[in-house]
Amino acid sequence: MNNIISKNVQDIQISGIRKFFNKVAKVDGAVSLTLGQPDFSVPEKIKKAMIKAIEENKTTYTSNAGIEELRGEISNYLKKYFNIYYDKEEICLTIGGSQGLLSTFTALINSGDKVLIPTPAYPAYESCVKLLGGKVLNYYLKEDFSIDFDRLEEIILKEKPKVMVLSYPSNPTGAILSKEDRDKLYKLIKDNDTIVVSDEIYSSLTFEDEYFSIVQYEDIKEKVVLVSGFSKMFSMTGLRLGYVCACERLMGSIIKVHQYNVSCAPSIVQWGAYEGIKNCLSDVEYMKNEFINRRDYLYERLTALGFEVNLPMGAFYMFPSIKGFNMSSDEFCERALQEAKVAMVPGSAFGNGGEGYIRISYSYSMEELQEALNRLEKWMSKEKIG
Helix, strand or coil: CCCCCCCHHHCCCCCCCHHHHHHHHHCCCCEEEECCCCCCCCCCCHHHHHHHHHHCCCCCCCCCCEEEEEEHHHHHHHHHHHHCCCCHHEEEEEEEEHHHHHHHHHHHCCHHHHHHHEEECCCCHHHHHCCCEEEEEEEECCCCCECCCHHCCCHHEEEEEEEEEEEECCCCCCCCCCCHHHHHHHHHHCCCCCEEEECCCCHHCHHHHHHHHHCCCCHHHHHEEEEEEEECCCCCCCCCCCEEEECCHHHHHHHHHHHHHCCCCCHHHHHHHHHHHHHHHHHHHHHHHHHHHHHHHHHHHHHHCCCCCCCCCCCCCCCCHHHHHCCCCCHHHHHHHHHHHCCCHHHHHHCCHHHCCCECCCCCHHHHHHHHHHHHHHHHCCCCCC
């Protein structure tokens, strides 16, 4: 009975984000800046569309790929706002971006296959790959969290990885992909046999006017899979709706995994997102502007406290360095929680490249941010930190 649990499952850990979040409940009065969950309500039109779908008994299975109407609107949306071209037949609705990622990885990865994953990065990438018996290869990022192409090219040429994960806008850093880096990446992918899985779940929350993605190149479409969704876009994290875009050759296999895993995404949520993508983009714009205000406030306060911070240009996370404070990220966050009653996530939760940083989510209200920063300032002053 010692081998009752799969070795691959035994080799992965509970997310460091959730692990630290669970500590917060045990500290009375703590202000939490840990989770990536917008504090806005789901737009009213989406709520009403879901209620209407129930009343009209649209509660049966949909096709495995999802309702045609929503897939068509996603196709139009990607084309209009991001210069990304996928037909509705190349789009599959999933139960959140997470299930989209796991379905994609399952379709692509054999035991022993090498997978390139950035560090720091969202911890689920490494865990999903390990769950499937893949071998994780990390590629480190520069101080501004852009790609170190010299090191990346060296790894690709030497190790010949089957898959590379790209994550912009980034959780945990808030960095985005620049035009220059996109073009360099394009050449690298075109000249090699690596398949890119591009997680762009935060694409609707990019603060620059122009958006750059490796998926914008048509001639490498057979080497790229796009994963995105509506959790952050419409503040509907608990409703669990994402999507995968891929060429027919790849999508056929992704759909197989998706079909035997979940059959289809929830029907009523699909109808809600259909209404949202048609008529609620102004809600997204409002939310984005609020995040920019919060980002600017947080950046100003942290720099005044002596943190080294890169100004995020997407998502709703800030990843300040604590390397000058003579503490590990775990120690800093543990002390901040216990002594200042402010909860943040240690950078170590995001891989080896995250050590020396902490992640702060500004998906919380301005009032909560102000209270947290006031507490942090008082604690750091008292303890002479920084």
